[in-house]
Amino acid sequence: MDEAAAPVPRPRRGPLGPAVRRALLAGLASLVLFWRILRANVLSLVGFVLVAIICLTALVVVVAPHLLVPYGPTQITSETQNWQPPSWQHPFGTDGNSYDIYSNVMLALPLDLGIGIFIAGISLLGGGALGLVAGYWDRPRTLGGATSVVILRITDIFLAFPSLILALAISVSLGRGVWQTILAVTITWWPYYVRLVRGEVLAVKHLPYVSAARAAGVKDGRIVLRHILRNVLEPVVVYFTLDIGTVLVTFSTIGFVAHAIPYPSSTPEWGSMISYYQGNGLITAYPWTVLAPGAAIFITVLAFSLLGDGLRDVLDPRSRRILAGYGRGTPGGSSEEGTAAPAPATGAAGPAAAPAEGGGG
Amino acid sequence: MTDPVLSIERLSVDYEVGAGTFHALADVSLEVEPGHVVGIVGETGCGKSTLAQAIPRLLPEPPARYRGGRIVFQGTDLVTFPKWKLPTLRGTGIGMIFQEPLNSLNPSFRIFDQVAEAVRIRQLRERGRAPAVRDEGLPFDYSRPPPQPGAGESLAKVVVPSGAAEAALRRSTRHRADVRDEVLGYLRLVRINDPETILELYPHELSGGMRQRIMIAMALSEKPALLIADEPTSALDVTIQAQVLTLMKELIDEVRASILFISHDLGVIAETADEVGVMYAGHLVEFGPVADVFEHPSHPYTRALLRAAPRRYKSEAPLDSIPGSVPNLSRPPSGCPFHPRCVLARPRCKDPPGPPLDPAPPPAVAAHRTACYYAGEVALLP
Numbered sequence: 001m002d003e004a005a006a007p008v009p010r011p012r013r014g015p016l017g018p019a020v021r022r023a024l025l026a027g028l029a030s031l032v033l034f035w036r037i038l039r040a041n042v043l044s045l046v047g048f049v050l051v052a053i054i055c056l057t058a059l060v061v062v063v064a065p066h067l068l069v070p071y072g073p074t075q076i077t078s079e080t081q082n083w084q085p086p087s088w089q090h091p092f093g094t095d096g097n098s099y100d101i102y103s104n105v106m107l108a109l110p111l112d113l114g115i116g117i118f119i120a121g122i123s124l125l126g127g128g129a130l131g132l133v134a135g136y137w138d139r140p141r142t143l144g145g146a147t148s149v150v151i152l153r154i155t156d157i158f159l160a161f162p163s164l165i166l167a168l169a170i171s172v173s174l175g176r177g178v179w180q181t182i183l184a185v186t187i188t189w190w191p192y193y194v195r196l197v198r199g200e201v202l203a204v205k206h207l208p209y210v211s212a213a214r215a216a217g218v219k220d221g222r223i224v225l226r227h228i229l230r231n232v233l234e235p236v237v238v239y240f241t242l243d244i245g246t247v248l249v250t251f252s253t254i255g256f257v258a259h260a261i262p263y264p265s266s267t268p269e270w271g272s273m274i275s276y277y278q279g280n281g282l283i284t285a286y287p288w289t290v291l292a293p294g295a296a297i298f299i300t301v302l303a304f305s306l307l308g309d310g311l312r313d314v315l316d317p318r319s320r321r322i323l324a325g326y327g328r329g330t331p332g333g334s335s336e337e338g339t340a341a342p343a344p345a346t347g348a349a350g351p352a353a354a355p356a357e358g359g360g361g
Numbered sequence: 362m363t364d365p366v367l368s369i370e371r372l373s374v375d376y377e378v379g380a381g382t383f384h385a386l387a388d389v390s391l392e393v394e395p396g397h398v399v400g401i402v403g404e405t406g407c408g409k410s411t412l413a414q415a416i417p418r419l420l421p422e423p424p425a426r427y428r429g430g431r432i433v434f435q436g437t438d439l440v441t442f443p444k445w446k447l448p449t450l451r452g453t454g455i456g457m458i459f460q461e462p463l464n465s466l467n468p469s470f471r472i473f474d475q476v477a478e479a480v481r482i483r484q485l486r487e488r489g490r491a492p493a494v495r496d497e498g499l500p501f502d503y504s505r506p507p508p509q510p511g512a513g514e515s516l517a518k519v520v521v522p523s524g525a526a527e528a529a530l531r532r533s534t535r536h537r538a539d540v541r542d543e544v545l546g547y548l549r550l551v552r553i554n555d556p557e558t559i560l561e562l563y564p565h566e567l568s569g570g571m572r573q574r575i576m577i578a579m580a581l582s583e584k585p586a587l588l589i590a591d592e593p594t595s596a597l598d599v600t601i602q603a604q605v606l607t608l609m610k611e612l613i614d615e616v617r618a619s620i621l622f623i624s625h626d627l628g629v630i631a632e633t634a635d636e637v638g639v640m641y642a643g644h645l646v647e648f649g650p651v652a653d654v655f656e657h658p659s660h661p662y663t664r665a666l667l668r669a670a671p672r673r674y675k676s677e678a679p680l681d682s683i684p685g686s687v688p689n690l691s692r693p694p695s696g697c698p699f700h701p702r703c704v705l706a707r708p709r710c711k712d713p714p715g716p717p718l719d720p721a722p723p724p725a726v727a728a729h730r731t732a733c734y735y736a737g738e739v740a741l742l743p
């Protein structure tokens with residue numbers, strides 16, 4: 001930064017120094033841009049903040065559990081403290097074994113969050129890749145067309161089952177356990193991504209800019225990865241973010257219905273907690289036992305849904321520019337970075353920057 | 362006379378769709394000489410765009426099928442060219458400018474990234490990292506001094522990758538500054554003012570005319586031996602159309618590429634082209650020097666087309682129209698495709714295989730060819 005302030009003319013090319021500085025400034029500028037876009041929509045800002053808090057909490061629970069989790073998952077707090085309603089000592093109360101419910105809910109957070117992201121992520125990568133292939137190479141009477149047909153018919157087979165029932169059946173046949181349940185849900189989850197990505201690819205691949213790229217001599221693989229993937233990414237990432245919540249609900253449902261995950265155990269999970277506490281009319285006598293894990297699921301799903309909506313704006317270059325300029329009346333605030341950066345990326349932003357017909361040949 | 366850059370010999374292309382087979386191109390033969398601009402005119406659906414996309418094999422195959430003929434580009438037959446090598450042919454060999462400038466740029470990337478992609482492809486091929494169709498030097502002369510400097514920027518600053526610049530490219534293709542300089546050079550070449558700002562913008566922030574300039578810059582930056590312009594000005598409004606056309610005419614002089622210019626606008630063709638081909642129902646019915654074809658049309662369809670075009674913005678009389686309608690290409694008329702609508706038609710016109718593309722009768726020049734048995738009578742029509 002000191003060198004940039006010096007009054008020497010800007011170095012156009014050079015060793016790593018200016019390049020690294022430029023990259024740092026570009027990163028900073030994109031963070032500022034990200035913030036401006038989120039700020040423009042209150043709900044997506046709430047979603048972003050909630051997701052950030054949830055992720056940070058999960059991180060703390062994993063790295064330094066003693067900060068947030070006072071008791072172990074199956075630690076008997078005191079012989080006389082079973083079925084305690086919420087109190088300062090036990091914020092979410094205790095259960096019949098005198099286990100602290102707050103501690104169990106907190107300990108379940110990293111697991112449930114990880115499960116949501118993992119299952120949706122594997123489905124996104126696997127299903128998305130199959131969808132790209134099936135969407136781009138779909139010409140009948142070619143090798144690609146045959147591949148596409150095979151992928152799509154297998155997808156259809158999976159989609160023909162009600163996914164929750166199928167996941168339940170697989171889960172039951174695999175036996176109890178976290179990994180078995182993850183496998184069961186993942187097996188039923190990827191076909192939706194194949195359909196989604198394929199549909200988006202079909203819509204994008206006949207646009208003239210794809211033909212233009214082919215005419216310019218760009219190879220198929222690069223067209224798919226650069227021109228098509230980038231333009232189908234927006235709805236897919238939005239769907240993925242919303243889907244994290246859906247996965248969580250499904251996973252908890254399987255935990256609830258099939259008792260797929262043992263509880264109480266060293267690895268508590270929200271769905272299995274609800275399942276465990278709701279039986280035998282306990283839910284009416286001790287409602288707080290179910291309320292806490294239920295609220296945890298609700299808030300997590302809500303946070304990702306709100307964030308997913310906001311991401312749509314972040315990913316679309318059109319709304320990005322408009323929202324970034326939104327509420328920026330005077331060139332103050334963070335535009336210092338803009339003037340310091342060699343590239344006019346932030347300086348030229350704003351809807352007014354669209355130039356008139358230039359030229360005069 | 363040198364060898365033609367492109368020579369199409371009796372090319373026939375079908376579309377095989379559920380409803381049947383559409384004969385989109387039937388026995389089309391034409392040649393593009395080095396440095397010449399060949400215009401193709403015809404009505405909507407006559408096969409102009411199919412021809413444009415058939416040459417660099419951009420047509421989806423299937424449903425498109427090459428039924429016969431050859432497309433000889435710099436000595437190579439493209440019809441039998443292996444499919445997996447096609448990317449090497451496109452871009453550096455044959456460049457294209459498309460009809461819809463609004464959608465021809467990827468909305469997710471800045472202008473710089475789009476032009477840089479084309480520049481990098483060419484750099485890689487020049488350095489032998491990616492195969493090219495041709496091995497010998499540049500197809501045409503970019504280093505020639507421009508006829509007159511354009512507005513704003515001096516054209517002398519256009520980066521010519523020869524000598525020192527070439528050596529710099531050889532050091533590292535990934536050198537961002539080099540690519541950037543070259544991209545800026547091509548943006549200046551297409552007369553874009555303030556290219557540094559334009560680089561950072563997204564396509565939706567530019568006007569249609571600007572986008573079409575970017576497309577032209579992208580096509581030229583790969584230094585194609587043949588540039589195919591498929592109705593490059595049709596989607597633009599008239600003033601912008603005039604600007605882009607002026608630009609293209611200047612660039613034709615500067616870069617000396619061979620151009621296949623496809624348009625339904627006779628005026629545009631008359632202004633830009635050296636030779637013109639008239640297409641009807643997938644057939645090339647007349648071909649010759651543009652002035653000669655427009656002055657002495659020797660095919661009844663060409664004559665009717667010229668009479669149907671408004672002239673001089675005066676409405677002296679109602680415009681002529683051609684009676685009848687364009688034939689269904691899945692069941693084209695036998696013999697001459699125009700005979701059901703032709704005033705000169707006689708029984709012989711129905712007999713297959715139809716009239717060949719023969720030299721037109723005088724006063725047409727020798728290079729002027731027409732596909733009509735009664736070409737001599739066309740000039741006598743009222």
